[in-house]
Amino acid sequence: MAETISRVATSEAKEFIAFHIGAQTFCIDIMAVREIRGWTPATPLPHAPTFVRGVINLRGAVLPVIDLATRLGLMQSEPTARHAVIVVQSAGQVVGLLVDAVSNILTLTQDAIQPTPEVASEIARTFVKGVVAAGDEMISVLTIQNLLPEPVLDAA
Amino acid sequence: MDPMAAIKQTFFQECEEQLVELESGLLRMEDGDDDLETVNAVFRAVHSIKGGAGAFGFDELVEFVHVFETTLDLIRSAKLAATPAVTKTLLRASDVLADLVRAAREDGSADAGAVKVIADELSALLGGAPRHGDDDGKVSVEALDFQPVCISLDSIFDIGEPEAPATQDFIVRFKPSAGLYAKANESLRLLRELGSLGEMSVECDISEIPQLTELDPEGAYLCWTIRLTTTASEAEVREVFEFVEWDCELSVETADVGKLLEALQESLEPHEAPEAPVAVAEPKQTSVAIDPAPASFAAPSDEHPAAAKAESAKGEGSGSVQATIRVDLDRVDRLINLVGELVINQAMLSQRVSEAGLSRASSVVIGLDELEQLTRDIQDSVMAIRAQPVKPVFQRMSRTVREVASMTGKAVRLVMDGETTEVDKTVIERLTDPLTHMIRNAVDHGIEKAEDRIAAGKPEEGSLRLSATHRSGRIVIEVADDGAGINRARVRQIAVSKGLIPAEANLTDDEIDNLIFLPGFSTASSVSNISGRGVGMDVVKRAIQALGGRISISSVPGRGSTFSMSLPLTLAVLDGMVVTVGGQTLVIPLTAIIETLQPKKESVHELGTGSRVIATRNTFTPLIDVGAVLLYRDEPIEPTSQVALLVESESGAKCALLVDAIQGQRQVVIKSLETNYGHVHGIAAATILGDGRVALILDVDAIVARPRADMIVAEMPAAAE
Numbered sequence: 001m002a003e004t005i006s007r008v009a010t011s012e013a014k015e016f017i018a019f020h021i022g023a024q025t026f027c028i029d030i031m032a033v034r035e036i037r038g039w040t041p042a043t044p045l046p047h048a049p050t051f052v053r054g055v056i057n058l059r060g061a062v063l064p065v066i067d068l069a070t071r072l073g074l075m076q077s078e079p080t081a082r083h084a085v086i087v088v089q090s091a092g093q094v095v096g097l098l099v100d101a102v103s104n105i106l107t108l109t110q111d112a113i114q115p116t117p118e119v120a121s122e123i124a125r126t127f128v129k130g131v132v133a134a135g136d137e138m139i140s141v142l143t144i145q146n147l148l149p150e151p152v153l154d155a156a
Numbered sequence: 157m158d159p160m161a162a163i164k165q166t167f168f169q170e171c172e173e174q175l176v177e178l179e180s181g182l183l184r185m186e187d188g189d190d191d192l193e194t195v196n197a198v199f200r201a202v203h204s205i206k207g208g209a210g211a212f213g214f215d216e217l218v219e220f221v222h223v224f225e226t227t228l229d230l231i232r233s234a235k236l237a238a239t240p241a242v243t244k245t246l247l248r249a250s251d252v253l254a255d256l257v258r259a260a261r262e263d264g265s266a267d268a269g270a271v272k273v274i275a276d277e278l279s280a281l282l283g284g285a286p287r288h289g290d291d292d293g294k295v296s297v298e299a300l301d302f303q304p305v306c307i308s309l310d311s312i313f314d315i316g317e318p319e320a321p322a323t324q325d326f327i328v329r330f331k332p333s334a335g336l337y338a339k340a341n342e343s344l345r346l347l348r349e350l351g352s353l354g355e356m357s358v359e360c361d362i363s364e365i366p367q368l369t370e371l372d373p374e375g376a377y378l379c380w381t382i383r384l385t386t387t388a389s390e391a392e393v394r395e396v397f398e399f400v401e402w403d404c405e406l407s408v409e410t411a412d413v414g415k416l417l418e419a420l421q422e423s424l425e426p427h428e429a430p431e432a433p434v435a436v437a438e439p440k441q442t443s444v445a446i447d448p449a450p451a452s453f454a455a456p457s458d459e460h461p462a463a464a465k466a467e468s469a470k471g472e473g474s475g476s477v478q479a480t481i482r483v484d485l486d487r488v489d490r491l492i493n494l495v496g497e498l499v500i501n502q503a504m505l506s507q508r509v510s511e512a513g514l515s516r517a518s519s520v521v522i523g524l525d526e527l528e529q530l531t532r533d534i535q536d537s538v539m540a541i542r543a544q545p546v547k548p549v550f551q552r553m554s555r556t557v558r559e560v561a562s563m564t565g566k567a568v569r570l571v572m573d574g575e576t577t578e579v580d581k582t583v584i585e586r587l588t589d590p591l592t593h594m595i596r597n598a599v600d601h602g603i604e605k606a607e608d609r610i611a612a613g614k615p616e617e618g619s620l621r622l623s624a625t626h627r628s629g630r631i632v633i634e635v636a637d638d639g640a641g642i643n644r645a646r647v648r649q650i651a652v653s654k655g656l657i658p659a660e661a662n663l664t665d666d667e668i669d670n671l672i673f674l675p676g677f678s679t680a681s682s683v684s685n686i687s688g689r690g691v692g693m694d695v696v697k698r699a700i701q702a703l704g705g706r707i708s709i710s711s712v713p714g715r716g717s718t719f720s721m722s723l724p725l726t727l728a729v730l731d732g733m734v735v736t737v738g739g740q741t742l743v744i745p746l747t748a749i750i751e752t753l754q755p756k757k758e759s760v761h762e763l764g765t766g767s768r769v770i771a772t773r774n775t776f777t778p779l780i781d782v783g784a785v786l787l788y789r790d791e792p793i794e795p796t797s798q799v800a801l802l803v804e805s806e807s808g809a810k811c812a813l814l815v816d817a818i819q820g821q822r823q824v825v826i827k828s829l830e831t832n833y834g835h836v837h838g839i840a841a842a843t844i845l846g847d848g849r850v851a852l853i854l855d856v857d858a859i860v861a862r863p864r865a866d867m868i869v870a871e872m873p874a875a876a877e
Binding site: 040041042043044047052057061 | 500740741785786788827833837838839842844848851852
């Protein structure tokens with residue numbers, strides 16, 4: 001028993017926020033999440049990549065919103081007030097991630113995360129850090145670092 | 157940032173302030189104000205810089221400041237008259253000092269030649285006045301009119317030393333004030349340093365320590381009496397306390413009166429010193445303790461009343477200075493952001509309430525009106541925090557005038573007006589360069605040579621007037637010279653020869669004057685190294701426009717020219733025209749808009765494929781459909797159904813922007829897009845409107861300067877990956 005406790009402590013259990021996009025479930029490290037809010041219409045930005053929905057007002061700050069479905073190459077649906085925007089901080093920038101719905105908070109140890117299975121999808125290899133089995137479901141652990149890459153912005 | 161660097165930065169910030177104080181004091185002295193208080197203020201500024209510089213080990217700086225300080229001290233003690241020649245040298249010395257401070261900050265080095273020239277000039281001013289290193293200056297500083305006694309004793313020591321015993325006993329009484337500790341000085345360190353000079357015994361007087369209940373934790377209650385046997389001179393003993401002398405009561409006395417008398421006797425015999433009676437009468441009193449507060453002033457009985465008065469004047473002076481705090485700019489900006497948010501929220505709330513159809517007399521509406529009033533007051537007060545007087549920038553200009561005047565051999569006097577006018581700090585920072593350029597131009601080209609001025613019946617000394625005023629929510633800065641004015645025939649001729657205007661162009665005087673703002677225009681027939689650097693007034697104009705300002709010139713031949721700049725008071729808010737384009741709301745900066753037009757079918761002409769121009773008063777201006785440029789719509793729509801805004805970019809290019817409708821004119825809070833996203837071509841920034849939505853602020857320059865080829869690129873789908 002004592003052994004189990006120490007094992008959990010050394011392998012650093014982390015909390016993750018799980019959310020749905022279409023039929024798939026993803027999760028991101030809770031430490032990067034600043035808040036979760038409902039979708040409000042965004043002001044589109046000219047010359048922006050298609051996955052940038054536009055900018056919204058987050059208590060006085062101008063917040064770009066990324067449509068995670070488009071970013072991950074999934075089916076895009078027209079957002080409604082039921083959609084959620086997860087506000088995350090990444091490398092000094094704060095961005096909003098548009099998702100279908102937030103479902104759960106997971107506590108995972110590093111051991112529970114399996115390496116991403118070898119699949120053909122380049123997007124999966126770029127953004128999925130690993131996968132977690134939760135019952136019958138598979139949850140992909142996303143890395144948020146590359147979601148708003150500078151080179152794309154410069155090219156746009 | 158490591159703590160040392162932070163402290164250093166504070167030191168340099170203070171240096172800047174002290175330099176401004178110094179220069180304004182010197183300028184007052186130049187105007188004939190030789191009031192002791194002015195001289196004292198100048199002295200204090202130099203002294204503070206010296207203190208900090210010493211602490212950070214800027215030796216070059218300390219060396220120069222020391223000479224400077226000594227010279228000022230002579231003026232302070234009325235041994236040197238502040239003649240115009242002297243103040244001129246002092247002003248130049250303050251310029252050199254500013255250079256040295258800058259050099260120290262940037263780890264660079266100042267022009268050693270210039271430093272030496274001024275240092276030599278200062279030394280020359282010191283002339284025959286006695287200088288025994290540090291001590292003389294210091295002692296007379298403290299004793300003011302009392303120094304005949306000090307000097308006599310010092311010189312006795314100096315002369316007497318070879319014969320006198322190698323060691324001397326001093327009794328040092330040191331009573332720090334609370335200020336000493338507040339400036340992070342430490343008595344123990346001072347005592348230790350004193351101990352390093354020789355053998356010492358210390359007695360601590362704890363009689364003044366109050367009951368614990370009355371004890372001020374930041375107060376100073378201890379007083380030390382140190383008996384020091386040392387080979388060091390009195391000056392060296394005093395040097396230990398050099399940086400705390402303003403914050404303590406300090407007396408250094410020679411302990412052994414017998415020994416002293418012996419020394420006196422010995423020195424008296426060969427020298428027949430006339431001071432002897434005084435010295436004997438006051439054998440121990442070599443200095444008086446001076447505390448900044450006159451109340452605790454331990455004045456000796458024979459203290460000259462004038463000196464006491466001067467001291468109390470100084471005390472009052474420092475008392476009347478308003479208390480200020482140093483706040484990180486980021487914090488202020490955060491506060492401004494929050495207030496901006498409050499304003500937006502309040503506007504949203506008002507909108508909701510009016511949508512709810514409540515009666516104007518309902519308590520909610522009344523309460524909301526009050527809230528609106530309050531919000532506006534808060535916003536104004538917060539903006540006022542960032543507002544700074546233009547004085548530091550203006551003061552810098554007086555140096556520019558001096559330098560350019562001496563380079564061109566002209567006599568020019570700078571008159572400043574309205575230096576206390578306040579404007580946003582960012583505006584001030586970005587005002588320096590264009591203003592310097594204009595001042596250089598005015599002295600170099602505007603004001604004539606002395607002989608020409610005399611021939612024209614004007615005073616030999618040219619006059620340059622720099623003024624700032626608030627006018628309808630903007631700051632207006634004027635640079636006016638009393639020179640020859642713009643030579644319109646020549647300006648026109650140059651413009652024609654450079655191909656800027658056609659030879660037969662029919663221009664009004666005003667239009668000719670404004671030709672000097674065209675890129676590549678320079679009136680100087682010989683390129684001087686002062687203003688003819690290939691950059692002209694067009695650079696000034698661009699810098700002013702980048703600040704959201706406008707510049708104009710008026711000139712009267714033979715009477716001079718006046719440049720007038722009108723700038724926004726802040727860069728945090730902007731006056732904008734709110735327009736609708738392709739269903740989106742956009743804000744166009746009002747400063748860029750010249751006029752609005754309703755395009756008529758007959759005035760719109762096709763030019764090539766897809767490009768159109770609009771005819772306004774016989775000139776053709778390119779038409780740009782903002783909706784198409786920003787990809788809000790794919791198909792251009794008929795211009796006649798739209799509104800055209802005639803805009804002028806910073807480079808002077810004119811263009812007509814087509815928008816769908818004008819919503820109104822509004823002051824908006826500028827929000828950065830770069831913080832969380834990045835730069836967007838054609839968009840300068842964003843703002844938040846009353847409905848809580850983000851609206852983009854158009855970058856008129858980028859839209860106008862947009863190369864034609866760019867438009868085709870923009871029509872391609874943006875790369876997603």
